[in-house]
Amino acid sequence: xxxxxxxxxxxxxxxxxxxxxxxxxxxxxxxxxxxxxxxxxxxxxxxxxxxxxxxxxxxxxxxxxxxxxxxxxxxxxxxxxxxxxxxxxxxxxxxxxxxxxxxxxxxxxxxxxxxxxxxxxxxxxxxxxxxxxxxxxxxxxxxxxxxxxxxxxxxxxxxxxxxxxxxxxxxxxxxxxxxxxxxxxxxxxxxxxxxxxxxxxxxxxxxxxxxxxxxxxxxxxxxxxxxxxxxxxxxxxxxxxxxxxxxxxxxxxxxxxxxxxxxxxxxxxxxxxxxxxxxxxxxxxxxxxxxxxxxxxxxxxxxxxxxxxxxxxxxxxxxxxxxxxxxxxxxxxxxxxxxxxxxxxxxxxxxxxxxxxxxxxxxxxxxxxxxxxxxxxxxxxxxxxxxxxxxxxx
Numbered sequence: 001x002x003x004x005x006x007x008x009x010x011x012x013x014x015x016x017x018x019x020x021x022x023x024x025x026x027x028x029x030x031x032x033x034x035x036x037x038x039x040x041x042x043x044x045x046x047x048x049x050x051x052x053x054x055x056x057x058x059x060x061x062x063x064x065x066x067x068x069x070x071x072x073x074x075x076x077x078x079x080x081x082x083x084x085x086x087x088x089x090x091x092x093x094x095x096x097x098x099x100x101x102x103x104x105x106x107x108x109x110x111x112x113x114x115x116x117x118x119x120x121x122x123x124x125x126x127x128x129x130x131x132x133x134x135x136x137x138x139x140x141x142x143x144x145x146x147x148x149x150x151x152x153x154x155x156x157x158x159x160x161x162x163x164x165x166x167x168x169x170x171x172x173x174x175x176x177x178x179x180x181x182x183x184x185x186x187x188x189x190x191x192x193x194x195x196x197x198x199x200x201x202x203x204x205x206x207x208x209x210x211x212x213x214x215x216x217x218x219x220x221x222x223x224x225x226x227x228x229x230x231x232x233x234x235x236x237x238x239x240x241x242x243x244x245x246x247x248x249x250x251x252x253x254x255x256x257x258x259x260x261x262x263x264x265x266x267x268x269x270x271x272x273x274x275x276x277x278x279x280x281x282x283x284x285x286x287x288x289x290x291x292x293x294x295x296x297x298x299x300x301x302x303x304x305x306x307x308x309x310x311x312x313x314x315x316x317x318x319x320x321x322x323x324x325x326x327x328x329x330x331x332x333x334x335x336x337x338x339x340x341x342x343x344x345x346x347x348x349x350x351x352x353x354x355x356x357x358x359x360x361x362x363x364x365x366x367x368x369x370x371x372x373x374x375x376x377x378x379x380x381x382x383x384x385x386x387x388x389x390x391x392x393x394x
Contacts, residue, residue, distance in 0.1 A: 021054040021055075022052065022054060029053060029054055030053060030054050030056075030057075030089065030090060030181075030213055031051075031053040031054075031087075031089050031181065031215075032052055032087070032089075033049060033050055033051040033052075033053075033076075033086075033087055033088075034050050034085055034086040034088070035048050035050055035084060035085040036048070036049050036050070036072070036075065036082055036084065036086070036087065037049075037082060038068075038071050038072075038080060038082055039083040044237050045068045045071040045237055046068045046071050046072050046075070046082075047068070047237035047238050048084070048085070049072070049085075049237070049238060049239055051232065051239065051242070053215065054213075055213055056211050056212075057213055057214070057230065058204065058207050058213075058227055058229050059213070059214065059216070059228065059229060059232070060215075060216045060217075060218060060223075060224040060228040060230070060231040060232070061073070061215065061216070061217045061218075061231075061232050061234055062219070062221065062224040062231050063233065063234035063235060064235070064260070067235050067236065067237070068234060068237040068238075069217045069234050070185060072217075072234075073106070073183050073215065075087065076104065076181075076183055076215065077099055077102070077104055077106045077183050078097060078099030078100075078101075078102050078104075079106075082095060089102075089104070089180060090180055103179055103180035103181065104180065104181040104182070105126075105174045105175070105177055105179040105181075105182055105183070106174065106182075106183040106185065107170050107171060107182065107183070107184045108185055109186040109189055111166050111167060111169070111170035112170065113158045113166055113170055113173070114158075115159060116157070117157070117158075118154065118155050118156060119145070119153050119154050119156055119161070120141055120145065120154040120155065122158070122173055123141050123144055123145060123172045123176055124138075124141045126173065126177045127140060127177065130177070140176055141154075144172045144175065144176045145172065147172070147175075147206065147209075147210075148168040148169075148172045149168075150165065150168055150169065150172065153165060162195075163191050163192070164191060164195045164198070164199055167187065167188070167191065167199060171203075171206070175210065175212065179212065180212070180213065181212070181213045181214075181215060182212050182215070183215050183217075184217065185217050186217060186218055186219070187203070187216060188200065188203075188218075188220075188223060189220075196223070197226075200223060200227055201226075203227065221260070221261050221262055224245065224261075225245040225249065225262075228244070228245050229244070230242060230243060230245075231244070231245055231248055233248060233256075233257050233260060233261060235256060235260075240254070240257055241254075249261055249314075250390075251390070252264075252312070252390065252392070253394070254392055255310055255394065258312045258390060258392060262314065263315055263360060263362075264313065264314055264315075264390070265312065265313045265314075265315065265359050266310050266312050266392070267288050267289065267295075267310065267357070268288070268308070268309075268310060269287060269289060269295065269308075269309050269310065269311045270286060270287050270289070270306065270308055270309070271285070271286050271303045271304065271306060271307040271308075271309060272286060272287050272294070272305060273285040273305060274302070274303050274304060274305065281298055281299075281300060282298065282299050282301070282302055282303065283296065283297075283298055284298075284299060284303055284391065286309060286391075288311065288355075290355035290356070290357065291333065291353070291354070291355045293331065293332075293333055294331075295311050295331045295386070295389055296329065296331070296386040296389070297311065297386055298386075298391075299391035299393075301393065303391075303393065307393070309392060309393050310391075311389050311390065311391065311392075312389070312390035312391075312392055313384050313389060314388070315348070315361050316362040316364075317384050317388035318359070318361040318362075318383070319363075319382070319383050319384065320349055320351070320361045320374065320380050320381070320382055321380065321383075322374070322378065322379065322380055323381065324381050325381060325383045327383075329385055329386040329387070330383045330384070330385060330386070331383060332381060332383045333354075333359075333381070333382050334353065334380065334381050334382065335351040335353035335354060335359065335379075335380060335382065336351065336352050336377060336378070336379055336380070337350075337351055337374055337375065337377060337378045337380055338350050338352045338358070339376075340372070340374065340375075342372065344365070345364065346362055346364050346365055347362075347363050347372070347373075347374075348360065348361070348362055349363065351380060351382060353382075359382060361382065
């Protein structure tokens, strides 16, 4: 891996799966999770879930605390026994196999590196436990340290390393046994923001270079978007939506996913008209609650006049200005800047509309300036194109 100061260019973006095996009905899943469930007394932690993951994927399970994602990962690792269902890897049913007999390895959130061992000793630990010849251990440790760019730190102990370096040690130790699947439990949570962003690209590069199937558990939506070939959003022990990061972000299937995966403005509305575009697309018109502002949008499910829905708009899709915008297919409303935050590359505005609704806008700071373009209490117009409206009926 590269030093934190180096420029990182991913070998291949995590979402750039040209073949997209999950879209090929003839593709054989590498990992099959079938009707898997886990009960703790009367509490259902994982509720009858099924999932196919394909070889070479960097698959992310995303959810809040208590949703069941870590329990699922522990069942895949063999640290928890399922109450029901099967886990199949590369055609072999591993449901009842003990952890040490599974073709998987797990990297824990705490990294769990041994403080009394050097970097090289930590990385070699699993191979020594397997009683491999010393020459083979030395060769594989050297190869792995080169891969994660820790050769010069081989003789150091963990207390002499940074958080990012400890993360690399844990990753190298998990990968040196060449598992078919690597499970990562909140792998970047202990790193600061800048190092976490840096390490995300390093992880993508390493995974692509090795071709190992990674399954990552995280609560961080940005991390899931950056890393994943696909992501499964989990809630209350079930998968709510599975898709590429783009699909889940731009086309959430319900209010929970829309609100959890990124930031979104949600408006209650009532359908006032619907037109069939083709068998899978409908053009609707809806009136926003309180103001009656008319919004046009496309959706994939049939709605009728009078149906109650939500219209979602991502903050970056909104434009903000002190002049009333003009153009076709625009939804326009107005309000007063109540809060703002300057982040350098962008500014966040929270505008109170005349209905009392708070609307959040993320505006890119394109020009260099000594003063804020907009200030608190400014009267502003907000607008967005109809193609940016997300129709949510659940």
